[in-house]
Amino acid sequence: MTEPIILDDVCVMLGDRLALDSVSLHLDAHRIAVIGSNGSGKSTFARVLGGLVSPTTGTVSVHGVDPVRQSAALRRLVGFVFSNPDAQIIMPTVAEDAAFSLRSEKLPRAESAERVRVALEEFGLTELADRAAYDLSGGQKQLLALCGAVIRRPQLMIADEPTAYLDARNARLIADHLLAPTDRRLVLVTHDLELAQRCDVAVLFEDGRMTGVGDPADLVSRYEASLAC
Amino acid sequence: MLTLYRPGTSWFYRAPAGPKAFVLLLVVLAVSLLPSTYLSAAIAGAVTVLAYIVSRVGVAELGHQVVATRWIIVITFGFQVLFLPMESAIANTARVVAAIVIAALLVLTTRVGDLLDAFERGLRPFTRFGLDPARVALVLAVAITTIPVLTRLAVGVREAQRARGARAGLRSFVIPFLVVSLKHADELGDALTARGVS
């Protein structure tokens, strides 16, 4: 199948804080949950994989691509969904925002329109195509953000607390879309431990260090135990 | 006052964005250059009504647009009537409102994407002066999208301050608003990168 995600002794300094502290990992699993308390380094880890932050030291390989040296290749490989539904919409209307993701691919007009149509349908946004994006509800905006990422057909989807701003129903909707069986890999940063357990493997972060990787149920109970004391 | 595209099917909707923008620009210019007389006010009004009928956008929508500009009407007229004779005040206000409402026809009947494409094509001759039309179009698009978001952030800052009993003041507003706006810009930057803008 796809190539693994490999980190070798990765450190990331942000300001004067060591946000990631010698993280080494080899990930083959399809759906990877990332858990840990506030400030433990989850987002930094996700941003390193997505090429939004460069490691201060160490090397990273995402499906055989070096995020620092091969940033263009990485962009084609990776889709990213963030928490804040408002800060991910670029274009004024729904259909245009979805189409925006295809701009850099320079597709023929008809093909790009067809891909937008299919993607909007997949996320139940067809009826809203011409609506102003800021008129949407938070859940609809997050669906649009996901749509904008999926439409580029990434091999790897990175989602950093994609359900953080949503109510239970919308959170479930987004989670179901993300976890649905596809051939794209998922790295899902989440505080929702039930969601983490729906993944194939979990990675636990504590204070910038990666302290465990393995069966989600095991790691979740370990994490909960560490919270209790 | 942010008029937005409403889907429609008449010929005016389907007309290509570039020529449409150009024609509307000419009409707006013509209306703006009318002399300040009662006759001009009548002509400006008639041209506006005609534009909304011919484009099949409809007189009802014209009504909405005029209502949307009510503060502009009040302020423009209010200032003018203080310093100018009644005839000039009425004619000037009519010209300003007609120009805005006619210009709104473009935004109402054209998808922003098409508008930006046309804009990009229109700017292409300036490439030789080091201008990147795609960049400029992108900045405009982001600006259009971001204005309502910033408005909401501003309201949020105000409410948070009121909830803590802070007194309304410009200085106590500006700093927190700047902070949330910059945070928003930061997040938007990440989203742009993630979606292939380099």
Ligand SMILES: Nc1ncnc2c1ncn2[C@@H]1O[C@H](COP(=O)(O)OP(=O)(O)OP(=O)(O)O)[C@@H](O)[C@H]1O
């Ligand atoms: N831009 C920055 N400058 C300085 N320090 C930062 C910056 N961004 C994050 N940090 C610090 O790096 C550490 C790791 O942050 P990170 O955002 O990766 O944590 P997280 O696990 O995602 O937390 P949360 O659950 O709150 O999202 C934290 O101590 C944080 O304060």
Ligand SMILES: [Mg+2]
């Ligand atoms: Mg985080």
